Amino acid sequence: MKFTIKAKPFADAVTAVGNVSERRNTIPILSNMVVEAATGMVTLRATDLDLELTLTAPADVTDPGVTTVPARLLSDIARKFPGGSDIAFTMSDSQSVTVSSGRSRFGLHTLPVEDYPSFAAGDFANEFHLTGEALFSLFEQVQFAISTEETRYYLNGIYLHTMDDGGRSVLRAVATDGHRLARGQVEAPSGSAGMKGIIIPRKTVGEILKLAKAAGQGEVAVETSDTKIRLSFGGTVIASKLIDGTFPDYERVIPKANNRFAKVDSKTLSLAADRVATISSERGKAVKMSIEPGQMKLVVNNPDSGDAEEMIDIDYDADPLEIGFNANYLKDVLAVMGPGETTVNLEDAGSPALFTNEKAKDLLIVLMPMRV
Structure with a gap:
């Protein structure tokens, strides 16, 4: 040769x-x-x-x-x-x-x-096409929530499936680690209808993201079966086994009755949380939010180091509320939400919060609170 x-x-x-x-x-x-x-x-x-x-x-x-x-x-x-x-x-x-x-x-x-072992792909029941940009966006905005806990192996990937969303057929990607849940979706491509829900492993997701980003507006062919997935990016083909498990009913986790809405600039909240979390313990990273009409106070108390607080302006007109979050998880959520105004839907101190953004209408993120 x-x-x-x-x-x-x-x-x-x-x-x-x-x-x-x-x-x-x-x-x-x-x-x-x-x-x-x-x-x-x-x-x-x-x-x-x-x-x-x-x-x-x-x-x-x-x-x-x-x-x-x-x-x-x-x-x-x-x-x-x-x-x-x-x-x-x-x-x-x-x-x-x-x-x-x-x-x-x-x-x-x-x-x-x-x-050298042969990776037999077998037959694929579904085939559909979408751009590399659309695929990258779909996976990139939820992959941060993939669990790394091996005991709950069925959470170690992205759950990809099609479903009806208010009369609109969508291709939906979901990931959760039990502390946060991210759900993104795009219009269901032709050929994806009836696709069985599959769990794509974390390592495969990482390789797909690299290839999808490089593909840009180029077309990506996606083929799925009960046990495998294959994606073709021009002269590059990636095939992977799927996680053999049942993804939990994530719809039960998404709050439906949260009736307090705090609207805040994503970057402002992220930077404020990062500043006050400087004094928190490495283990806890808990930030308490004291929310009242027009303002939010972020507070961190560390018995070993001291305390910190910062006030920011928000749009909020409901009853005062105190709730705590992991500062790192909060920053991850706001980074994915992107710039502009993020709406935090709240119920009480012990209930999960729902994050949405007008600039990312097909994305929602659920964040579990911490006791502070």
Whole structure:
């Protein structure tokens, strides 16, 4: 096998595919990626047995072939060559390859491609298309709420499903860690109707976000089955197993009777919470909000360090209320809400708060209170 390719696109491709490989692995070959050269193109593929990423890039191929090489090592090498230089990739025997550019040369050991696991995708029941920008927005605004607690594995991803929302068919993404819940949605694309609800794992979501952001207005094909999802971004294809579990009935968590509405500038509240939380304990990070008509006082008391408070102006005309939140969670929520006026729907000190924003009408976030 022998091919020549520009350093910059090769480094980008190898890095993207290499991110799927686990650096420490009990199965040595899973630390490798498949490199296959065919007429006019090179295909790179890596898997961790739960997720597979395949990427195709143009190349000058003089001798077709296929092998596997250490993924992270090849990525590190490719990124250190000047972007405009040419990289020559040569396999002279079945046990090693040579990667060279200019006066630099690297020899890498290979493993037999026959031993590399095949990620069988199977049949997909649904297929629909949407832009990379729409997909990125849908996942990016809810992914912060994905749980990292392995015992509740069914919360370790984004729940994607279609449903009717007031006579409007929507594709909805939901994530929760028990402390906060984020729900985003877009108009349901053609072909998504009747799609069974699926839970996309956290690692897969991270890779999808990278690819969707790069795709921009380009079209993304999404295929789903009961056990797998596959997304095609032009010459890049990502396939993943789904989380085998039942996502909780999140609609029961979303407050329906909150009748106190505090309207506040997102940035003003976020910065104020960040300032007063400076004095809070690393473990607690609790901020108490004392809300009354026209103003909100943020208070932090730390028996070991002292106290802090700050007053900000808000639009509020209901009865006074005191409620506490985790400052870091609050800042995460406001960051996703974006600039402008955010409405905080409240009921009492022990009930969850609902955050909405006129500039993000298809997004809502629920934040559980803290005792302060």
